[in-house]
Amino acid sequence: MNKKNLIVANWKMNLKTNDGVKLVQHVLDNGYDSDVIEVVICPSFLSLEAINRTVTKSPISVGAQNIFWIAGEGPYTGEVSSYLISGVCDYVIIGHSERRTILNEDDVLINKKVVSAIENDIVPIICVGETETNTSESDVKSMIFEQIAYAYDGISDEDAINTVIAYEPSWAIGTGNNNDSEVINRVCLECIRGGLNELYDSRVSNLVRTIYGGSVTGSIVSEIVQQEFVDGVLVGGASLSPDGFLEILRNSY
Numbered sequence: 001m002n003k004k005n006l007i008v009a010n011w012k013m014n015l016k017t018n019d020g021v022k023l024v025q026h027v028l029d030n031g032y033d034s035d036v037i038e039v040v041i042c043p044s045f046l047s048l049e050a051i052n053r054t055v056t057k058s059p060i061s062v063g064a065q066n067i068f069w070i071a072g073e074g075p076y077t078g079e080v081s082s083y084l085i086s087g088v089c090d091y092v093i094i095g096h097s098e099r100r101t102i103l104n105e106d107d108v109l110i111n112k113k114v115v116s117a118i119e120n121d122i123v124p125i126i127c128v129g130e131t132e133t134n135t136s137e138s139d140v141k142s143m144i145f146e147q148i149a150y151a152y153d154g155i156s157d158e159d160a161i162n163t164v165i166a167y168e169p170s171w172a173i174g175t176g177n178n179n180d181s182e183v184i185n186r187v188c189l190e191c192i193r194g195g196l197n198e199l200y201d202s203r204v205s206n207l208v209r210t211i212y213g214g215s216v217t218g219s220i221v222s223e224i225v226q227q228e229f230v231d232g233v234l235v236g237g238a239s240l241s242p243d244g245f246l247e248i249l250r251n252s253y
């Protein structure tokens, strides 16, 4: 297996800046094999610059957890645009299920955010997936096809290639119930790559990285990333402990 797995830490609304810096320093001090995995840390907006300074000259990248849908500057109190985070972040998480449900973000808004990220050369990590456990695989497929069709509206082939899709069934997030690794693999192949293949072609669908999120821990990550069509994981809770996160990094291949 020679793919480089992408491991994204989504800290959500956790870790003050000092604690986040300590966690990242612990990872850098103890090490992991950066030839086989790529690590992206997504702290709160408040910690982006400090984490960015901490990872300078290391292979770790920084991502934001959200952006506003207008790309530049302007009178939008409380918002942070892709322009403002450019230079500090390489990635941004878009359409996380917590934002879809708690903040009512819909597919049209998510598409605007994807366009905005691309405008400032930030790689969008677009979250898709079903909400209810026991959803049939054909329903999962039609939901994900629809989410992808909206998210990529107006996005060129060349821009699409440089995106990441995270399969995150919301029933698996923060519950301790991760999805089965073979199901994850099938969803990544048939629903995500299949959806991209309909919108674009096989070149694009093969190059877009597809990762999984939902109760990933150090003890199950290896089984998930060894699946052929899974290119990494998006980790919430288990990325908040220095040793727990290191365990994930060391088991991610």
Ligand code: PGA
Pocket (backbone or CB within 6 Å): 010, 168, 172, 173, 174, 175, 213, 214, 215, 216, 234, 235, 236, 237, 238
């Ligand atoms: P979890 O969160 O690992 O705590 O389930 C994943 C996510 O929400 O991205």
